[in-house]
Amino acid sequence: MAWEFLTVYWREMIRFVRFRTQLFASLLQPALWMAFFGVAMSSNFNRFTSAIPPPPGVFSVDYLTFMAAGVIAMTTLFTSLFGGISLLFDKNWGLMREMLASPMPRTHIMMGVSLSGMTKSFIQVSIIMAFGLLLGVRFFPGFSPVQIAVSVIGIYAFVGVFSLGFLLFSSTISMRLETPEGLQGIITLLTLPIFFVSNALYPIQAFPPILQALSIYNPLTHLVSGIRYFALGSDFFAVGARYTYTTADVLGSFAYLVAFATVMYFLARRTFQRAVVT
Amino acid sequence: MGGDDIIEVRGLEHVFDGFTAVRGISFTVRKGEIFSFLGPNGAGKSTTINILITLLPLQKGTVRVAGHDVAQEPGRVRESIGIVFQEDVLDRDLTVWETMEFHGRLYSIPRDERRRRIDDLLRVVELDPKRNERTKNLSGGMKRRLQIARGLMTRPKVLFLDEPTQGLDPQTRMRMWEYIRQVNKTGTTIFLTTHYMEEADMLSDRISIIDDGRIIVSGTPDALKNTLGEDVVYLETEDDGKARETLRGVEEVRSIKESPRGLSITISTDGSHCLPRIVERVRGAGIGISSVNLKKPTMDDVFVHYTGRELRDTTG
Numbered sequence: 001m002a003w004e005f006l007t008v009y010w011r012e013m014i015r016f017v018r019f020r021t022q023l024f025a026s027l028l029q030p031a032l033w034m035a036f037f038g039v040a041m042s043s044n045f046n047r048f049t050s051a052i053p054p055p056p057g058v059f060s061v062d063y064l065t066f067m068a069a070g071v072i073a074m075t076t077l078f079t080s081l082f083g084g085i086s087l088l089f090d091k092n093w094g095l096m097r098e099m100l101a102s103p104m105p106r107t108h109i110m111m112g113v114s115l116s117g118m119t120k121s122f123i124q125v126s127i128i129m130a131f132g133l134l135l136g137v138r139f140f141p142g143f144s145p146v147q148i149a150v151s152v153i154g155i156y157a158f159v160g161v162f163s164l165g166f167l168l169f170s171s172t173i174s175m176r177l178e179t180p181e182g183l184q185g186i187i188t189l190l191t192l193p194i195f196f197v198s199n200a201l202y203p204i205q206a207f208p209p210i211l212q213a214l215s216i217y218n219p220l221t222h223l224v225s226g227i228r229y230f231a232l233g234s235d236f237f238a239v240g241a242r243y244t245y246t247t248a249d250v251l252g253s254f255a256y257l258v259a260f261a262t263v264m265y266f267l268a269r270r271t272f273q274r275a276v277v278t
Numbered sequence: 279m280g281g282d283d284i285i286e287v288r289g290l291e292h293v294f295d296g297f298t299a300v301r302g303i304s305f306t307v308r309k310g311e312i313f314s315f316l317g318p319n320g321a322g323k324s325t326t327i328n329i330l331i332t333l334l335p336l337q338k339g340t341v342r343v344a345g346h347d348v349a350q351e352p353g354r355v356r357e358s359i360g361i362v363f364q365e366d367v368l369d370r371d372l373t374v375w376e377t378m379e380f381h382g383r384l385y386s387i388p389r390d391e392r393r394r395r396i397d398d399l400l401r402v403v404e405l406d407p408k409r410n411e412r413t414k415n416l417s418g419g420m421k422r423r424l425q426i427a428r429g430l431m432t433r434p435k436v437l438f439l440d441e442p443t444q445g446l447d448p449q450t451r452m453r454m455w456e457y458i459r460q461v462n463k464t465g466t467t468i469f470l471t472t473h474y475m476e477e478a479d480m481l482s483d484r485i486s487i488i489d490d491g492r493i494i495v496s497g498t499p500d501a502l503k504n505t506l507g508e509d510v511v512y513l514e515t516e517d518d519g520k521a522r523e524t525l526r527g528v529e530e531v532r533s534i535k536e537s538p539r540g541l542s543i544t545i546s547t548d549g550s551h552c553l554p555r556i557v558e559r560v561r562g563a564g565i566g567i568s569s570v571n572l573k574k575p576t577m578d579d580v581f582v583h584y585t586g587r588e589l590r591d592t593t594g
């Protein structure tokens with residue numbers, strides 16, 4: 001069994017801890033979203049939506065709790081899309097050549113980088129959940145400790161697969177590009193539609209049909225659905241809409257993300273095997 | 279080709295987007311020697327080295343390194359070689375020790391063996407006291423030494439050095455040459471590229487001069503210089519005209535030129551043997567000599583001879 005990808009992973013994590021500004025920014029950014037956007041929006045949304053009463057017997061979720069799942073998803077998306085940038089630096093500083101000229105299989109480079117990006121997402125998600133509790137996010141309502149444990153594992157599973165998909169995508173782009181600016185441009189172009197044409201901040205039920213159709217194919221929508229299912233349960237009411245998830249829905253979303261990550265894996269593998277860096 | 283050749287290159291050609299960087303070169307490197315590629319920047323040295331170390335795909339020709347074909351078994355080639363890249367290829371934020379550890383793990387050297395080699399090599403290149411220093415804080419010479427230590431970590435059969443002393447100060451360069459010789463003494467074959475003539479001259483067992491994608495001439499440094507057969511004696515005398523007359527008829531003297539700074543006498547054989555006779559003859563004619571100078575051809579002269587250009591001019 002070849003474990004060299006752990007070597008790349010090890011180096012990536014050293015870099016993560018050592019670039020202090022990057023470390024603090026990546027940990028602080030989601031907290032700031034929760035603290036400012038979350039609190040500001042929830043005070044408004046709660047006012048609007050209090051006019052719509054939840055159907056009898058359905059558990060009602062406040063906006064801050066509703067969007068916390070969206071912030072987890074958003075942070076994972078941003079971190080993962082940027083995750084490949086370290087490959088771009090490796091390429092520009094010539095460090096990629098050391099790896100490419102070694103006997104280590106090339107897929108290990110992208111897997112090492114991607115797994116470290118996944119780890120960073122797990123750390124961020126943990127911070128958001130802990131910080132959210134302080135701000136008044138009510139995840140896991142009425143759950144038993146065992147249910148909470150299962151839910152946390154479920155959330156990490158969704159976050160893990162989703163981030164892996166986008167990290168591999170980001171690695172592919174980084175290997176094909178020459179400059180960090182190029183990557184920056186592509187990421188900016190992608191994040192807006194992915195983030196806003198999703199259920200991260202608001203229900204998609206009220207979208208125009210085209211956006212609604214698009215949002216169904218958006219991996220972010222499936223990530224958010226998965227997180228909400230595990231954090232809030234299979235039947236709740238939020239922002240004027242009722243959410244029900246069947247087990248099949250959730251498995252379907254997970255399968256969609258697995259399929260997405262698999263496609264991205266093969267794309268990245270092809271790119272790495274053909275890459276010529278001198 | 280004998281069994282002692284560790285690198286065999288035949289008919290190697292490489293084209294980048296219509297630009298031919300390497301135009302059908304063939305050469306061999308013998309086990310245990312220091313072999314240099316000498317040529318100006320842009321001559322095709324780096325392209326060749328990149329194909330040999332499997333970073334560039336082989337387009338045309340055959341290349342075998344350490345007994346393996348680079349196109350058929352790139353993995354086996356990679357396991358057999360060490361590389362010191364042209365620029366500093368170091369992660370600025372890793373420490374010296376981490377740089378070595380990372381490399382050893384890339385090559386799957388078992389932990390205990392890896393740690394032992396790191397300790398040994400850091401001592402050899404005198405970086406042991408710096409093991410916990412981040413590489414960005416090292417001097418230029420230290421960075422180079424670290425990269426040589428890294429290149430040696432896998433006990434390579436061939437160590438590739440791409441312009442190993444570029445940008446280093448003269449003292450540091452001399453130290454690097456010592457390290458390279460030391461490494462070679464332990465049995466490692468060295469393939470180096472350089473555009474410094476004295477570097478190729480001082481270090482190499484054999485040199486190939488490469489220009490414009492072609493190998494122009496190959497041989498030992500002495501053989502290359504001797505093929506020119508043009509040692510020059512510079513003589514300053516009381517009466518250059520008279521001295522010139524006296525030297526007419528000396529068999530080895532090919533030509534004599536007068537210049538404001540004395541006579542320059544081109545000798546057809548080894549100048550050091552001919553010099554005493556020239557001096558005796560001029561003195562015997564009662565002409566005082568104020569200075570004598572013997573100039574052997576340099577690699578620069580060899581380069582000029584074969585390309586019609588000065589190497590220094592082309593490197594900028």
